[in-house]
Amino acid sequence: MNWLSHGKKHRSPLFLSCFLASVTLSAVMTTSVKAEEDRLVGIIPALKAEKPFKLGVTVVHLNDDFYKGIIYGIADEAKRSGVDVVQVSVAGAYGNVREQFAQLEALKSIGADVAVLAPAAFSGFDPIIKSLKSSGMKVASVGIPVDSKNIDFGVLQDDTYIGKLMADAVCKSPVQPKNVAMIPGPAGAEWVRLRYEGFKAEAKKCAAPVSVVEAGFGGGIDLQEGLTKASDLMLRNPEVNFIYTPQITLGMGAVQAIRQQHRTASVVSSAMVKRAVPMIEDGKMLAVVSEPGIIMGRLIVQYAIRAMEGKPLPNLAPAGTDGLNYAHYNVPNKVLDKSNVATHPFETYEIAPAAWKVPAMQ
Template identity: 30%
Template sequence: MNRYLQGAAVAAILVGAAGAASAADWFPYPVESWDPPFDMASPRTSVEYVPLDKASKPWELCVSFPHMKDAYWLGVDYGVSEEAKRLGVKMQLVEAGGYTELQKQVSQIEDCVAAGADAVIIGAISFDGLNNLVSEIRKKDIPVIDVINGMSSPELSAKSLVSFGEMGAKAGQFLAEAHPAGSETVKVGWFPGPAGAGWVEAGNTGFIGAVDGSAVEVVETKYGDTGKEAQSKLVEDTLEAHPDLDYIVGTAVTAEAAVPILRDRGLTDQVKVLSYYFTPGVDQGIRRGQILAAPTDSTVIQGRIAVDQAVRILEGKDYMKHVGPALYVVSQDTIKDFDPSSTLAPDGFKPVFRVE
């Protein structure tokens, strides 16, 4: 994994490169393609992703998200809705309301398919919990695309996602390089997200592996839903239990929630904040010096690619079966070179649930 972890100089180059594509003309975009697909340990090839110009007909796409409670999924919504418009296809988006709502997600997707969806794009609540549903949909010869979170089903048609193991590892490496073995021990509260979600388990493994052998001590690991209220409670509980804490590291919602809590408690100078993925709040926090850094997985691009994959499969055209944007870290040192159009919905963007 370490050979994919880049230093600040490489990150700065990639930040500049990613900013080259505008929202209207987002491609070609640097991605990695896994082969054999569906195994994050498979060898990867760096390629430039170029989508179709237009769909041959207005296919009906069903898109399912775990929730729309934070700006991360708003970015994915922006990606799928804009690409649906660009390609000239229809899109219906459903959101389950949170990571505890697996059965609601299953039911929503079943309804979507019954209503005549030609393809289904799923940001999964559970790594294993939708496999039976995927199998049933595939029996109807309907393509299923796994976007962002990851599913274990071997019957998926394609994946548009990155390694959240490497996202967690990049955050961990950032800390490990600042506090190498032999230096003074620092205490970290780690908030990987909702237990059982594929991306969370991968992120946890990556982060813990990256800090192993360094002077970083993880004194608390707190799992929980990525709602602001849930993460705020976890942060407050951890600060009460560990008054000598040095870092809060976790989801973007954790980082966003931690900033005002630390300010209110007078701990801003003592406890530093790091996220292992990117949102507008994280972007703002880095620019203001309140958050140290975060890797970005080019969320908007993942959504766009998933839509293009679905259309390519429906039209019998060549497609990459397992692909994700190249990862890079945005820090206080590189934020000035970062163009967020690959990662964040534009200011004022409102959720889009239907594209005609």
């Protein structure tokens, strides 16, 4: 008999009500604390800035939930942590490096302490990054890699691994034979190349042979691009029963092409959006890799706090790892398919609240 049951004869109903209320409150507080901790999904402890500092960010575009998730993660984590987000800029498209050069220079002129860059191209940024560093700024890389040894730290993902995850989904499919049409994505984007090569390398390891129909890099990453290229590939290669795209918008365009041609085929892609859920559930999309942009944004702020205060940056892979010349952390990726897409916590990992607005965008 425990102490509570032993004391029941001597306790009033009011006492028991108060006790039960306190237990309930304690449980609620514990759940609240756990939810607070969960925003960083256990990767690093959350810190608040000892002294406020200014952070600015420039990303490639805001056409999908990936970059919106990064910006939301940065903005929300900054608000929680005492960091001032002074500017959010958008290059507009892959290849718009001049626009990003101007946006990075603008961050210097408004006195930002940390510049966060999701580059519109892999190469060409080292001189401007070096210039920012010489002015006393710290520069971080987010989402996709950049070819520079002057980056202080990066929060990225292993794009080769993402390609391998997509190939593994095809390998595990019971569908035979396996004939994959490849829509590589835009030219000049390193993440596109890495996913493409990762997919092809892993496909060669499949127990069942995988036939790959290749196409050239180029074009954009919109729905029409995916629709047009998938339609053309399927018309010229009637044996195709899988389509690879490196990014979800292209993937949804490919699904439209499959429907228009009344084909029995499925798509593998990356960067999950809620519009893709029914496509996964009805089998038009075999699998989509989750790219947790919100977590990336939160981690950028947490690492920026540590960098500004001269504290250790835990869990970073050293420079030279993954072919990058700066220390970085690769967020974990998860494959979403029919078995788990209905229960995936989008709001934690990649999709900003519907009512949220991008702050101070230029």
